[in-house]
Each structure stands twice: as structure tokens, then as C-alpha cells.
Amino acid sequence: MTKIKSILDAISSTIPEKDKLNVTENRGSHALASGINYINFLKENFSEDESQELIKRFLNAIRTEDPKKFYRGIEHIREQTDNSKETIIVETDKK
Numbered sequence: 161m162t163k164i165k166s167i168l169d170a171i172s173s174t175i176p177e178k179d180k181l182n183v184t185e186n187r188g189s190h191a192l193a194s195g196i197n198y199i200n201f202l203k204e205n206f207s208e209d210e211s212q213e214l215i216k217r218f219l220n221a222i223r224t225e226d227p228k229k230f231y232r233g234i235e236h237i238r239e240q241t242d243n244s245k246e247t248i249i250v251e252t253d254k255k
Contacts, residue, residue, distance in 0.1 A: 210237055
């Protein structure tokens with residue numbers, strides 16, 4: 161891993177300034193499109209309250225560079241979903 165990272169660092173440090181701006185724009189564009197698509201996915205697949213909570217946590221995780229903040233939100237919703245499932249007991253007549 162260190163060798164690969166060193167190679168990538170060397171390559172990125174040799175990119176001319178003009179290309180760095182193009183690479184930055186391109187990567188930013190892809191990240192924004194992906195983030196927007198993900199936010200739309202959350203809105204379409206979760207209740208309004210859940211999606212707003214996940215969106216808030218998603219953006220906060222990016223801002224603070226701490227993905228655990230987002231994962232805790234997912235786990236919280238998972239626990240709520242598991243707790244809301246009803247247990248159905250079927251009784252049979254034994255003769």
C-alpha cells in the first residue's frame with residue numbers, strides 16, 4: 161500500500177498546474193453528481209424524517225471527515241426498523 165501511495169503521490173506532484181485544475185474540476189464534478197444522486201436516493205427510499213436525518217448526517221460526515229457520524233444514523237434507523245417488526249405467533253391445534 162505504501163508503494164502504491166508513493167507512486168500516486170509522485171504522479172500527482174508531477175501534474176502541471178493547468179492539468180491539476182482540470183483534474184480538480186473533473187473529480188469535484190463527479191463527487192457532486194454522486195452526492196446529489198445519493199441524496200435523491202435517500203429522499204425516494206426513506207420517510208421524510210429518516211431521509212432528512214440521513215442527509216444531515218451524510219453532509220456532516222463529509223464536512224468533518226468522520227464517516228462514523230453517518231454510519232451511526234444508519235444503525236439508528238436499522239434498530240428502529242428491527243424493533244417495529246411485529247412478531248406473529250401462529251397457534252396450531254395439537255390432537
